[in-house]
Amino acid sequence: MQDSLVEYGARRVIITITAILCALLEIVDSTIVNVALNEMKGNMGATLSEVGWVITAYAIGNVIVVPMTSWLSQQFGRRNYFAASIIIFTVFSFLCGNADNIWELVFFRLCQGIGGGALLVTSQTIITESYPIEKRSMAQAIYGLGVIIGPTLGPPLGGYIVDNYSWPYIFYINIPIGIAAVLMTLQFVRSPKYAEKRKASDVDWLGIMLLALTVGSLQFILERGHEEDWFESGMIVTFTSTAVLGFILFLWRELTYKYPIVELRVLKNGNLRIGTIMSFVLGFGLYGSTFIVPLYTQSILGWTALQSGALMIPAALTTAFMMPIIGKLLTKGAKQQILVALGLFIFFIYSFWGYKILTPDTGEDAFFWMLIVRGAGLGLLFIPITSLSLSTLKGQEIGQGAAFTGMMRQLGGSFGIAGITTFIANESQKHRVNLLSHLDENSLNVQERINGLKASFMAKGMSSDVAEKSAYKILDLAVTKQAAVLSYMDVFLYLGVIFLVCIPFILFVRERKSKEKIDLSEAMH
Template sequence: MSDAAPTVANPLLVSTVVSLAAFMEVLDTTIANVALSHIAGSLGASSEESTWVITSYLVANGIVLPLSGWLSALMGRKRFFIFCILGFTLTSFICGISNSLGMLIVARLLQGLAGGGLQPMQQAIIKDSFPPEKLGMAFAITGITTVLAPILGPLLGGYITDSYSWRWIFFINVPVGLLAAFLVKLMVQDPPSAQKQNIGSVDYIGLGLVAIGLGALQIVLDKGQQEDWFDSSFIVFFAAIAAIGLILAVFWLLEQKNPIVKLRLFAIPSFGMPCIMIFFVGFALYSSATILPMLVQANFGYDATLSGLVLSPGGIVTLFMMPVAGRLVTVIQSKYLISFGMLVTALGMWAAGLVTPETDYYTFVLVRILQVIGLPFLFVPASTLAFSKISPENSNDASAIVSLMRNLGGSIGIALVTNQLIHSQQAEQANLVQHLTAADPGYSSTLAAYTQIFINMGVPASQAATDAMGKIYQELLHQASILAYRDAYNFVALVCVVLGIIALFMPGNPLKKKNAPAAAH
């Protein structure tokens, strides 16, 4: 008999309640990004200093994610979940009233620590609320939070900041958090496996190694591009700390009888391989959602709100596709759905490379829809397969690892793709400059045409030629930038194609029998 939570409420209702809190937390991973310039101006800080508002949150969040299973066992899952909601709500309020950058950074650090347990606990509670044959639908619900919140974050953040104040991107969490805590207290019950356990002595060494390793890694990923990667002694130092801390953590945790992070779960094939796929779900989702607004703002003159509106229709389509994927996972092998999802996502990334300087808003929306419409066929089957052989006793630990893999995939994806973007921009610019010679007929005719235009505008002939060359160079930079985004998206597309092929070799999963009687409700 499954160790599921006592039936005190409809599983869909329980899922909605716990997803409300998790949605709030995932939203805050991206909602502040578009408000940094406003925050810097309001608190008298530089743009570079203000980025620590993002980094501090991600570092703290990344540290707590893998530890949330252990913390849940220490406190009991429901109590820990409510503690995280209330902690996140309180620290959100402190963020909103911060009167200095230092105060805001500390508040964001505490907010990340409090919110780190919300995603994995949401996933574990939903997983234990549904019978095994309905896990696909359960993870379709968690997928809505995972995929939709990062997409809506920049749009909502831009609108609130432009229309009201950046402080309200934090204040809106207060009523939502209080309502979520009340409803969780009312509706959620812990199964025996999720109640407070006697975990013995605290593994301070494992705790320290995980915190130091993941914290340093997150700093490297978030600050690497800004600090010019390994040309910076700052990045080299934290990269070394991250490598040493994580390597020692792996060896230490594998030797412990009751480790704070159960790495041995990776030895289960049906868990380990889906975790890799979930890593790349985060890779594709976060990297593509980061560079598309950059593309339309830098090259097409979109503001923050309009660039957010490019992303939001894709989020709505994903919302409707999640239940479809949840139903298909019961009748089609997860590995085939994952492969299909990877290839559709690759197609969407490749399509983004076809944009031209004349591409309009509606084309960008269609491209974004194509990029994300395959994500439900990645997240839902991968999550269902990952938990298919996980016992209730390991639900919290498995959820913590899955959430960590997804978030790490997002951080690494953003770092790699933005780095690829900058290097491609330099390479494409150098390639185009080679054609700016008198021997090139296209350049010569364009230069002559622009020169004549400036002369017709009354500019002296000598100055007209100079202005014409400046105009051509501006267009060259514009074209080099668009080509660089094409290269970056093609890089993500290639990764997805390779993974789509690898997915075909994943373990199979049991499917619903055609003649099986319908499950009782």
């Protein structure tokens, strides 16, 4: 069954382009909105907390549908399901741009996320199955381009559109691409022959409900926890209980029901289990660092959205350059574990470098090589992790495996962003208290600084007492800024440590996996 979907020549090129276009559409859309939130807030008269839901709703829709993708493809046929997802995504993109109030926009974003969730996983499965087994690593390299470059393209593209047009255009831009993708899908993508469709009475409705409840609650906690002050909030406690209880019931249901909505048994595959954990770590690092660099450059250095987005482009190009090389290395038999370990180490170097260069006024040049190193690290991680995960799966299992790694990468990103946001807020407070304890009002340095500021304010025509107040205010702002910078430095350091700690685990799996791979490949013949 496997080889029946392998494509050759121009047809394979077109299918590959269609799949990447769809993956890009979905990923760019998850980050393009970030730079337009301010604009939306003003236009719709919404609070910052309300406008945050525009991102949250999309992520919830995404994460709920990803694990069900394999099953839905089976029910409706992959081509039809893929085309329907693109149509849903495109129609709701149009409605998002036309929304009249914030809650309408939030609802449309949720529906857009439900359409979008399928695009990512299904496009990965389509690409994987269109290439013969010996070229799979190359296929993952091509797919990886979209996944790694997408989050980086979002902010500069969003910044450009918001600066030159208005925010609805960040949604309208999807429409022509969506229409082209639908036509190409219907014309060129083929569906595998699945065993049999389920009757409505066999459908795991309870499983679907428990999955939506668990994953939706978890995503909600991660996205909103920081603003609601975590477990101080009754709402967060309720959602946490729901997520835990839902997860336990979901596991029980999927392992006992005859036709589960998510085939958990596929996780018996050792390679997939390790790949799933590593995808989580990759998501944490990829989305975490895509989130923190623009945040730092905008909030501390005062850059515009377009400037901070453009900063990330060389790194994305480095990753793009690395992808085919790594695909070739894997095709020639390079060990996936070694490449992943190397990628983790390079990502550690990037993080430690970030820890070293951050100051309240770091120049643009200082970021260049550091971000190039990040691009190289991500290039080394993405394909080897994905091909390690899917290397010993076949047939239907490929779609199920891709769904697990896709969901874990997404959840890793949500955990990363939620963790970083909370960490920065808490650490800034600690560093501030610590810095203030070292500031003695009677010390000569402090007095000189205050007098200097006071004199410059008085020269601008302020009265003595107003100038003195302003001088203290400036000093206070400097302390706050320095505290924030210290907390960003901590984030970089700890991100690096997380990646460093993973290295031995990856190297550990080497012998057992290679033996398992031989056994499985024999089983496949």
